[in-house]
Amino acid sequence: MGEVLSVRDLRVVYRLPTATVEAVGGVSFSLAPGEILGLAGESGCGKTSAACALMRILPGTAEVRGEAFLEGTEILGLPEDEMSKVRWRRIAMVFQNAQAALNPTKTIGYQIAEPLQVHLGYSRRRALQEAGTLLERVRIDPKRLRDYPHQLSGGMRQRAVIAMALACRPAVLIADEPTTALDVMVQAQIIELLKELRDEYGLSLIYISHDLMLLSEICTRIAVMYAGLIAEVAPTGELFRKPLHPYTRKLLGAVTKLGFRAQRLETIPGSPPRLSPPPPGCRFASRCHRTTEACGREVPGLEPVEEGHAVACWNWRDDGAP
């Protein structure tokens, strides 16, 4: 079995004083070595909750169920002291806002060296030396080890955060909107860097973004999430060529494209359903243009269509045009 990570029926429920919210409602996917899987979706679709659940860094109010096998070991049920050996060492994460992910009162070097000291037992000197090498690898002058985060540009900060995440050479890297706050040119630099690092370190990546066009540039496969569930998953080219889920289609039609001036952009009426509790049937039903009786009754499962392409819709078959 050639999977680095295999997630089965992952659920995340937030138990808040006022309500119980099912942010992730049973998500399954797997990640092959060297693969870059995109998790796409709009805000509130559960993509970040799913990622944080895998890292097990959700707040105490969150309840996580399901299974996740990382290099053969189930990690969702691991006791905390064992998980803390796996976290960052085998699975690491790059957060959305590099500015916020770096402690403003500690030097860059300190922050990159820290996991090396904790996990690999490096001496402070050796850890700092390795941190310098890592910085160089992400194309930052190792002299800047002594700099504080505010002394770096936005792009450099994000590269430093990547260096920090890769310090212990994890098998899986989760990147949560790592370029959202950055300019396109810097974004392109970061993406190029991530691709290089994947090849060099044999990384597998989960790349989370709301931007389908961006995901098309980096991912081998994309899973589109809606209201806590995967609506459709397919190899990148296939998803853009032959989207089957009505939500995917609408989303692709809503994007502005260079070189093609649409008369109008596709819009989706209404707003996502409340997840406290979620509606009984298909979660997209309330906004879908083509619903049948089944849609309101039962949640459609992910149904394989072709190799690597699966869709969660009752009516994907009788669908010539949207």
Place this chain on the structure above:
Amino acid sequence: MALLEVKGLTVSYPVAVGLSAFISRRFLVAVDRVSFSLPEGRTLALVGESGCGKSSTGLAVLGLLEHVGGEVLFRGKDVLRLRGKALKEFRRRAQIVFQDPYESLNPKMKVRAIVGEPLRIHGIRGDEGRLRRALDLAGLSPPDYFLEKYPHELSGGERQRVAIAAALILDPELLVLDEPVSNLDVSIKAGIMNLLRDLQEELKLSYLFITHDLADSFFLSHEVAVMYLGVTVEQGETEEVLLHPVHPYTKALLSVAPGSGREKVILSGDVPDPLHPPPGCRFHPRCPAAEKRCVEAPPGEVELSPGHSVRCVKAESPREEP
């Protein structure tokens, strides 16, 4: 005659720290001799990365900044020299919509008060009908439902529509749109983009559309001006500039826009510090095609075809593809 004619617009910001501000003043030149014209009912997009001066240009055009040089002619009158009543009249006819509908709306005011405020400021008797019409135009219907709401009770898209309604209520001729869709989810953003296009057709509005997203500018604008470090490097008809770019920076920017399908030209490093702009062509340190003469003097503006001009020495010598 163009509705808006900008000639040699320069914007600087004083930079000084502490007491030394009293003694000497240094200026950061954010916008350097920018010229363009915006005909009635058309859209000009100002595109570029953060810090390129596009937002400063937008604010300067509305007469909202100090330390502004050059001319901003609105229907032939220089906005920068307007005072008193004439200025107030201009403010009525030119409105702005900001990026963040979470910050630009006062959380303590109901929609009724927010949208009605411009009427009060301009001493116009605000009848209910006018209020309703503005909300209707912005796609907030039924208006009665929204009038009594507070911003926090609305979704991001609805908030941005409230901001648009407040901008529309005085029947303006010019709207400065400062990244109006950058913080919105794709499906919501699509609705706003459609709305902006409809409004332009219906009300013959002129837009100055400030954006970092080339695809968005392709959808909405008739003309594009590409800015880099305070200077317009290329401007012209949208199709012309974005499909047949000439300036190396425009080419690079287009190539890294997700989904452009072009071969990537990734520029390394960051945009230089605007306090110490490079001599000669400001783009030369990062330009893949830079040569000696680029360092010597800033390139002049060359008109390639009617309306399409570029600032690059290579375009100066005819028939040489830069």
Place this chain on the structure above:
Amino acid sequence: MGGIGKYIVQRVLLTIPMLFILLTAVFLMLRLMPGDPVLAMLGGRNVSPELIEQRRKEWGLDKPLHVQYLNYLAQVVRFDFGKSSRTGRPVLYELRTRLPATLELAFGGIFFAALFGITTGIWAAVRADKTSDHVVRLFHIGSFAIPIFWLGLMFQMVFAVQLDWLPVAKRVSGIYAYTFQPITRFYFLDAILLRDGKLLLDVFKHWILPAVTLGIALTGFLGRMTRAAMLEVLDADYVTTARSKGLAERVVILKHALRNALIPIVTVMGLQFAILMGGAVLTETVFSWPGIAGFLVRSLDARDWNAIQGTIVFIGVFIATVNLIVDILYSIIDPRVRY
């Protein structure tokens, strides 16, 4: 570093207009206040008008207000606050002998406030919304609400009268009051300089109750601030990052969160010094502490204008200095601040 030197010079220069405003305000307020220094000093009713006139002349109070004001400024610039009408000694001498006592008490107060406030604040933030958090917050509100003089009296009752562990008042015991010749007037320092262990213990025993009293009065505010700052920091992404790096929770809190939370707390502590001086007046009164604050109260009673002016300027300079130190501390804690 040149930057910080320049910054300090700038700050000191900015203090001058501030002190000027303070001087003027004090001058005017005293003249608006009911009561007359000459009458207050001469006391009884059977004072001859001639004597009163004579005193007025001596003190320059017969001159018009603006002349008095200019004379006063000219004196202050030379760091001369005149003579106290109550004690007859130069105001500067009175302040010099009393300031060490007040400083010893103030630093004790701020020390205990920081000790109780910051630790309980961190504790409450880490255990947010658990029972221990609620208990700590109740304590914070309590310390906020309890009048300082009442707390001082209670401490005296319990620890000095009932348990007889500690002395009731003053800075040293009676025997030392006559035998011991102070050098710096900072009694802790003096005891150490004299190598007198018994004296040191005696000084400590006298100091602890008023210092803790003053400290507790400030604990509530500092504790609430710490809790709020800490909660915010604990929610920051870099703390999540630190946790996911696999660091122990203790390391996350002490190394990553605390220093960032301290940034607003240090500012508050600087500002608290102003409030502390108010608290010191009450504490010094309750514990018969021979400090600057008690002196101010008695000077106010006696309409001793020179003494009041001098004391307030002293306190003003003191608070300005403390806040300057705080700003410098700030740049050490927060690398983003560079002057």
